[in-house]
Amino acid sequence: MTRTLDETSGGDTTARKGPKPITVGHRKNFVQLGVYIFILVPFAALIAAVPLAWGWGLTWVDVILAFVFFYFTGHGVTIGYHRYFTHGSFKAKRPLKIFLAIAGSMAMQGPPIIWVADHRRHHAFSDKEGDPHSPWLYGTGPVALTKGFWHAHMGWVFDRSLTNKERFAPDLLADKDIVRVNNTFAIWTALSLGLPALLGGLITWSWWGALTAFFWAGLVRIAILHHVTWSTNSICHMIGDRPFVSRDKAANVWPLAILSFGESWHNLHHADPTCARHGVRKGQIDTSARIIWFFEKFGWVHSVRWPTPARLAKISAGAEA
Template identity: 35%
Template sequence: MQRQHFILFDVLPFIGTLIALGALFYRPIGALEISLFFAMWLVTGLGLTVGYHRLFTHRAFTTGTAVSAMLIIMGSMAGRGSMVSWAAMHRRHHELSDHEGDLHSPNLHGGSLLGRLRGFLHAHLTWMIEHDYPNVAHYVPDLMAQPVLVRVNSYYYAWVLVGLLIPTAIGGLVAGSLWGAVAGFLWGGVARMFAVEQAMSAINSVMHTFGARPYRTRGDNSRNLGVMAWLAWGEGWHNNHHAFPYSAAFGLRWFEFDPGYLFIRVLAALGLAWNVKVPSAEKIALRRLHEPAPDVAELEHG
């Protein structure tokens, strides 16, 4: 099943992206394709970072059943696995980060150049082909105890299909042609799925290899890299996240752009999210390695 998932949602989107790029020699990309790509990239990415990651894995805020179900659907459309499986694997990652048993650490293959390259490839791609499957009864009993969410989660493959059909239908209707539907499928569907996969995989590989480490963590090699915050919905502040995994905000300073947290703040302003957790200035100061603690007043009052 893991190999099947890898072929369906990693290999085929890569092939589809090559086809989309090849088609540019015949039909230049236009506003429709670009709009569908970025809209679906944002919707599915927020489903992953806000729903799968911050809400379901770390309980960084609270919301109602309807919003929770919406976030499961948004995240599922990314094709990165079902919410329950994703949360179980990610909780295990935090439990064993960069130590034996971490499913996707790049730092467990030796210190030689070849070992580092093998580790990077493992963390970015090959771990998904075949890996241990964490016991969901052990890692996510709180999620398994919510029958409505488990039910929504059980339609994972249907939601992936919906994520492909939406841009296909919009492309066909807006362009009024079969080519519009094909372009919507290629750019808003498979190419977008490939881009989201690459961004999420980079959190495992790049963000445990390159970047700054401003905070003490539990013996892992998590890093911050600002460019990845833009490419991965705020996930690039990965050292921040490992230092404060319960925090709804990954960006802890005003200049640390975090679209996922901005979305949570919008939900909170609409009364759709509450109990939004962020670390206090005192806790940040205790974790800080070099510089004085940042001013997080805006976070705490947000």
């Protein structure tokens, strides 16, 4: 009889009587190879970026293209993958829904359905057994936390077990638009790498301009965005402020706020996951929330779950007691 984890108690239960299992099968060998390529190649480019930037190979065209694609694809993850598809912080019209799914896919962090399933599983078992990327799974000693940090930051990406999409993302599996974007992930990956190179070549009218744009606005940009996103999983579950009540160790880490587009106000997010704004206090920059606000003003989204005094009071009471 198949065994699984009970989402509510954290104990063992039978799949026959309890919820569906949290994982189903493993990645195929060619998919696992793709994971290694898409993670390690941009990371190698990031390491090579320092000596390359010192004397040659970086122009203002590369910087501007990298900045544009970093913010475009990054907000595709934070607004689209995270706040919309995972948590339903607002409702979007169909063209914007498809656009956000494509923009998130171009961050090269995985197809939308897999990303959402993993993240919903993270919230269901946050910092407990079953969480795919908690830094606290190995203990609290120095060695255990070092191992936990590596696992939470990027080690978990190489785990071949697959989160059960039928359990954690049935709504997206039933959405034909999202399934279509999900199944064409390779196209969006190619665009994410190819468009910077194409634009760099056309702007400079040279093959060298295409090559440097591919390197900086393609590979290096993707690597930096990967590590910013993973820092929310690792750093923001280890250190920082916890002004709101959550059932885990999610914390606010202000130095990451701008690079993470507001995602590092992580304590509020875990205290109130469906809230469309994570940086709710004065001075807490949250560019994702600001863009959602613009979408609402243009009528592209509605039913936005903004923070209200009542919502904030509900999750602040215990922290202030």
